[in-house]
Amino acid sequence: METLWQRRRILIWGKTRPELSKKYREIVCTGGVFQDTKRLVRLYPIPLRYMDDEKIFKKYQWIEADVAKSGSDTRPESFKIRADNIVTFDVIPTKRGNWDERAKWVMNDGNIYQSVEAIKERQGVDNTSLGLVKPSVVKDIRYSLFRQEEKEKFWQNYRNAISQMELPLDPETEHLVKPLSPADFRFKITFRCNDSRCQVDHQFSVLDWETDALYFTLRQKGDSPHVAAQKVVDKLQNQVCSPDNDLYFFLGNISSHPDTFTIVGLWYPKKKLSEPQNEGQLSFGF
Numbered sequence: 001m002e003t004l005w006q007r008r009r010i011l012i013w014g015k016t017r018p019e020l021s022k023k024y025r026e027i028v029c030t031g032g033v034f035q036d037t038k039r040l041v042r043l044y045p046i047p048l049r050y051m052d053d054e055k056i057f058k059k060y061q062w063i064e065a066d067v068a069k070s071g072s073d074t075r076p077e078s079f080k081i082r083a084d085n086i087v088t089f090d091v092i093p094t095k096r097g098n099w100d101e102r103a104k105w106v107m108n109d110g111n112i113y114q115s116v117e118a119i120k121e122r123q124g125v126d127n128t129s130l131g132l133v134k135p136s137v138v139k140d141i142r143y144s145l146f147r148q149e150e151k152e153k154f155w156q157n158y159r160n161a162i163s164q165m166e167l168p169l170d171p172e173t174e175h176l177v178k179p180l181s182p183a184d185f186r187f188k189i190t191f192r193c194n195d196s197r198c199q200v201d202h203q204f205s206v207l208d209w210e211t212d213a214l215y216f217t218l219r220q221k222g223d224s225p226h227v228a229a230q231k232v233v234d235k236l237q238n239q240v241c242s243p244d245n246d247l248y249f250f251l252g253n254i255s256s257h258p259d260t261f262t263i264v265g266l267w268y269p270k271k272k273l274s275e276p277q278n279e280g281q282l283s284f285g286f
Helices: 100-106 116-126 148-162 209-220 225-240
Strands: 006-015 019-021 025-034 040-046 061-069 078-081 087-091 130-133 135-145 185-193 202-205 248-254 257-267
Touching (some): 006 100, 006 209, 025 257, 040 061, 040 130, 116 257, 185 225, 209 225
Antiparallel strands (some): 006 025, 006 061, 019 025, 061 078, 130 248, 185 202
16 A cells, blocks of 8 residues: 655654664654644654754754654554655744743643543543643652663664664764663653542653663763662652642553553643642652
């Protein structure tokens, strides 16, 4: 069947941890919102580190690209993208913690769910796989080591991938661009929803790429693994999940395990001073 490509304008809100690919070397699953529908979309695959500079985009930047509904991924939000003809436009900035210009596109009622229970319920009806959920209580933020067998599996996939690819040269150093190493730690947030159906704590992994990128940056600056990981936790707790922020989690599920959701993006503008205090407001349950 011929692929039906459409030229569409998309606001990017997130990127997940890069994955190895035999075909694309290294790919990133990217989250966005269509300008015409204001609905969340998953774009895949995008080989970000191997793209020309003018095609590389940032969070909350507008892009135009040819996209088509994925034939192999039945999730309604999943679209293929032609990475070779992406055009980038302006980034929507924040103003002293105010994200109103971004919210016009992202915070559409159709993208927001009351709870994890609500988005899972919808997933069972129509395969919904992306949505925003506001936690009422953040109970814990922590890091944990990847198990040895998980790292061994990564390196096996790494060897399989590089054995079938010609790695490109960095134009500045003329050194081979190698795939990223696996993360040392996974970061998890434990929270509760503002929903009477929420009877247990949710502990979700954070797959937002900026979280891992911060860890790698700290390691490159000389921090030990555990010091770097703790600094990431501190940022998540004190800056991202601060009670001063109007916190939402972008949740996305795993294609092979559709009932399993993870945190694939973070929405954390400052609360407006006029917002009333109420029982649904974020608090820490330490």
